Amino acid sequence: MGDGRDSTSGDRSAVATFSASFHDVVANVEKVIRGKREVVDLATICMFADGHLLVEDVPGLGKTSLARSLAASVGAGCHRIQFTPDLLPADIIGTMVYNQRAGEFGLRAGPVFTNLVIGDGINRASPKTQSALLEAMEEGRVTVDGTGYPVPRPFMVVATQNPIDLDGTYSLPEARLDRFLMRLRMGYPSLAAELEILDGRQVGRRIEDLRPVMRAEDVVAHAARTLAIHVAPALRRYIVDLVAATRTLPDVVRLGASPRGSIALLRAVQVRAASQGRAFxxxxxxxxxxxxxxxxxxxxxxxxxxxxVIAEDVVDEVVETIPSPRRLVGI
Structure with a gap:
């Protein structure tokens, strides 16, 4: 048995390994997604936190390319689902078909049975079809004719929606939005970054040319390791205070963040700390x-x-109002 110093040394080694792998993935994605380091960082954090991502912005800014690049960088299976008003739940999760040779019904798996699902234009599908993803996102499985089928691991949904084209769309209800660990906006690239995008197109830099820098199963192992990142009691209380504060603004907020928000924030900060080489x-x-x-x-x-008023401004106000802990016991 090793002493405490051996254990600490091992923790630091594991964190350093994770940090290096994290930045390898980010650098690989940036070969295609130029000038968006913060967005790429957050999307990668979301993946290692075992969460789902909603990317909201106007067309042409690389929302789908971000998801495909992330999948390609970790050697993950990837299916794209184009959400339309006539899309049915069975088109997502699959359906039972009769196998004459076996003499029994079996599942013809839908596109949800992969590592990374791109839900393109998720707000264009009916609420019933949107809900077909909920069980997979929350439980890691889907139910067809009363039988549960697990989805592969790692499993991540990257959904996109266009906030300005609202004709023929169905807004995501709060219960469905809450299933996404993060919501990001791509934003327009800088002029320098847009020039790099054009240069990359000229030399044939494509998603199909990306080589994975890790295996999909490594994502699961890394995600498990980040659970050991230390969060001091004072910081846990700080997270809870922030989330609770969003429920105490009746003039601005009708419904604040639920405890699921606290859990999501805890997981995300653990991954961010590990990505920067810290065990706390x-x-x-x-x-x-x-x-x-x-x-x-x-x-x-x-x-x-x-x-x-926008929700991001409300969160900024809460962060400025709630004092952060100055002394972190246990670090």
């Missing part, structure tokens, strides 16, 4: 991730919407 979480980890993890979980009051 700091208040800055919480502050950086509060907005992408919590904003989409808030339902604003009608008065706030009339004043054009």
């Amino acid at each position: 979480v700091t208040p800055d980890d919480v502050k950086v991730l509060a907005k992408p993890v919590l904003a989409h979980r808030l339902v604003l009051s009608p008065e706030a919407e009339l004043r054009r």
Whole structure:
């Protein structure tokens, strides 16, 4: 048996290994997604936190390319589902068919049975079809004719939606938004980054040319290791205080973040700390991730919407208002 120093040394070695692997994935994705380091970082954190990602922005900014590049970088299976008003739940999870040779019914698996599912234009499908993803996202399995079938691991849903084209769309209800660990916006690239994109197109830099820098099963192992990242009691209380504060603003927020928001923020900050080579979480980890993890979980009051208040501004206000712990016991 090793002493405490051996254990600490082993922890540091594991964190250093994770950090190196994390940045390998980020660098690989950036070969295609140029000038969006923060977005790529957050998407990679979401993947290692075993979470799902909602990417919301106008067409042409690389939402689908981000998801495909992430899958290619870890050697993961990837299926794209184009959500349309006539899409049925069976088109996502599959259906039972009769096998004459075996003399029994078996599952013809749908595109949800892969490592990374791209739900393109998820707000274009009916609520019934949207809900077909819920069980897989929350439980890691789907039920067909009363029988449960596990989805592969790792499993991640990257859903996209266009916030300006609302004709023929169905807004995601709060219960479904809450299933996503993060919501991100791509934003327009800088002029320099856009020039790099054009240069990359000229030399034939494509997603299909990306080589994986790790195996899909390594993602599962790395995600499990981040669970050991230390979160001091004071920081756990800080996370809970932040989330609880979103429920105490009746003039602005009609519905605050649920305890699922606290759990999501805890997992995300552990992964961020490990990605930076630390075996412990700091208040800055919480502050950086509060907005992408919590904003989409808030339902604003009608008065706030009339004043054009956005959820991200509410989270920023909460972060500025709640004091962060100065002394972290146990680090």
